[in-house]
Amino acid sequence: MLTEQSIFETIRKIVATRLEIDENRITQESNFRNDLQISSIVIVSVVLAIETEFDIEIADEEIVSIATVGDAVRFVAKKLQGRQAAAS
């Protein structure tokens, strides 16, 4: 099972690559819109990369509930937990 720290590192890398910024500028508290000023199209790119990396699906209405990088980390962790619970 992936730890929240390793999920964070993966998401941080995905976001940093797309925004072409240093990874260290991104924390769990970074707000996608206010701090990172990410545009809606780059959010789509980030979501697609997260879906591929963790092999999960994220619905449009779920994206709306994610405001910070930490929200995204916890969202992915929950999805992975849910999948593991369903498999066992």
Next chain:
Amino acid sequence: MARRAKIIGTGSYLPPKILKNDDLTQYMDTSDEWIHQRSGVRQRHYAEPGVYTSDLALEASKKAIEDAGLGPEAIECIVLATLSPDILFPGTAVFLQQKLGIADRGCACYDIRQQCSGFVYGTEMARAFIESGIYRTVLVVGAEIHSSLMEYTTRGRMVTVLFGDAASAVVFQAAETERADDGIFYTEVHADGRGALNGVHQRGYDISHKPYIDYDVLDPEKNFELWPNMSNPRGLYTTGVLKMSEATLNALAKNGLGIDDVDWVLAHQANIHILKDVAERLKIPREKMLVNIDKYGNTTAASIPLLLDEYTRAGRIRRGHLMVFTAFGSGFTWGAALVRY
């Protein structure tokens, strides 16, 4: 020896009027930064009123035919890809044929309607016609005048800011080649009609209406369907990235090739972020993914031949180089072609 369709000439035409991003602010709430951040586009070319898609196609075709060292009479078949035909019917290829001065010779004329994938579909047609021996010399043209089809309001900005007018043409000719992987040596094209109205489309003409045009151009409520509609931007983006990557990797695998064998990827220029995502999935350095969307915007069927013409004339794409053409567009339609220049 293998019979293959080789590229023997390329040519492009951009109408002279340039619209910078800032020029669009007079019509809609936008800015250079807003457009560039979302799309990578800085400017686009617009055709003047009175200019037809076939006029742009003519200029591009003349250059391609000249580059091939031929005269127009050598063309045995015209395949013209466009989503912005001169008129509803007949197709635009016959107008181009007539403007090239070869109408009396009666060569075959096809119009194809695969939007952003039009040139990849056209490449497959050129390959099929040439390898089968039906024709020896085929002109494939992508030509578009989007500027007349756009809504110049804030409501329309998501689509309007992306597109530009252009034409680009390629002359393919049969050659007996030493190696099997020469010229166009592999193509695959696909469609999924579930995306027909679930992506980007334009209904302005609707045959179920009686009469077929049913709008009031001055009524913003009623004229909504007149303009391009991007109903599912996320679906379009995601499917585009996945399908172009998948078709490219499949094409290479089927031919026993790896991504490292590829010199250049010529992907449809829809959005800079899509190009970056495809490059990441293909695991290629960004410089192998050719880009010119900043200068021309999305030119639909013209975008891949425009890249091809620009980079061959600049000496970047050279004889022997392996290229992948890949595109995804309205329909949904998509595909990939492997072409050794």
